[in-house]
Amino acid sequence: MKTPILILGAGGFAEDVFDIAMDTEQFDVIGFACDAGRDTLPETLLGKPVYWLEDVISTLPDGTQVVPGMGSAKRSTGLKFCSDAGLHLANVIHPTARVSSRAHLGQGIVIGPQSTISIGCRLSDGVIINRGVTIGHHTQLHTCATVAPGANVAGNVVIMDGATIGVGANVIEKITVGPGAMVGSGSVVVKNVDAGVTVVGIPAKPLIKNENK
Numbered sequence: 001m002k003t004p005i006l007i008l009g010a011g012g013f014a015e016d017v018f019d020i021a022m023d024t025e026q027f028d029v030i031g032f033a034c035d036a037g038r039d040t041l042p043e044t045l046l047g048k049p050v051y052w053l054e055d056v057i058s059t060l061p062d063g064t065q066v067v068p069g070m071g072s073a074k075r076s077t078g079l080k081f082c083s084d085a086g087l088h089l090a091n092v093i094h095p096t097a098r099v100s101s102r103a104h105l106g107q108g109i110v111i112g113p114q115s116t117i118s119i120g121c122r123l124s125d126g127v128i129i130n131r132g133v134t135i136g137h138h139t140q141l142h143t144c145a146t147v148a149p150g151a152n153v154a155g156n157v158v159i160m161d162g163a164t165i166g167v168g169a170n171v172i173e174k175i176t177v178g179p180g181a182m183v184g185s186g187s188v189v190v191k192n193v194d195a196g197v198t199v200v201g202i203p204a205k206p207l208i209k210n211e212n213k
Contacts, residue, residue: 002028004061005090007069008078010034010041010050014069016130017110018046020094021067027092030064031056035078053078057085065090068108068126068144073162073180076144079108079126089125097129106143118155136173148185160195169204 003026007014010032021027031049033056034041041050066082067090068075079089089108093099096113103121111117112131120138128146129135135147136155146164147153153165154173163177166185177183181193184200184207193199198207 002026003090004028004030004064005092006030006051006056006060006064006066006087007032008034008053008066008075008082009068009070010045011070013071015046016112017067017069017092018048020110020112021092023094023113024092027090030061032069033057035081036074053081057082057087060087066108067092067110068128069110071128071146071164073144075126075128076162079144094131112149124161142179163193 005027007017014032018029021029029048031051032045033051033053035053038052065088091105091109093111094113097111097115099117100119102119103117105123106125108126109123111129114131115129115133117135118137121135122140124143126144127141130149132150133147134152138155139153139157141159142161144162145159148167150168151165153171156174157171158176160179162179163181165183168185169183169187171189175189175192177193178195180196182198183189187200187204188202190203199205200207
């Protein structure tokens with residue numbers, strides 16, 4: 001029997017997560033849920049209902065799990081709300097991804113197609129690994145970190161809470177990317193990145209201080 005899951009979010013990435021979940025053949029997506037933009041929510045997405053999170057949380061079928069389908073900072077808030085409500089967070093991993101049996105995964109994790117998670121890696125709750133990503137040995141991704149499509153993260157890297165590695169970026173070994181930091185698309189990171197800083201270029205250099213940090 002397939003596990004019922006609710007996807008948090010109703011944007012383009014939520015559709016990606018739906019697609020990954022369907023490809024696993026392990027899940028039955030019962031709908032999407034949001035906690036922002038209530039007046040503009042569509043009634044359905046991909047043929048599934050779109051709910052207001054607070055309205056649906058107490059009416060879900062027994063055994064329903066939750067998975068994030070948003071790339072924003074609100075991911076941690078939504079996952080905490082669901083966890084506090086007693087819902088289990090599902091890990092949705094595409095069947096073409098290669099995840100080492102010696103890696104440690106938390107909960108509420110999405111791993112896209114053709115991605116590789118190497119030996120000794122630790123992925124905390126709410127981490128999103130998009131398609132075609134490589135994560136080197138013993139790298140740590142902290143809560144709600146995001147790695148965008150095609151990025152290459154070397155071994156012994158630490159990516160802190162809420163940090164984002166952009167499309168096609170490269171992070172060399174033993175680098176720390178601070179909480180809330182952002183690595184721009186196509187950048188090559190050769191030095192540690194401070195909390196809340198956006199870095200871009202080859203080699204990556206600071207651009208701006210994120211306004212919410």
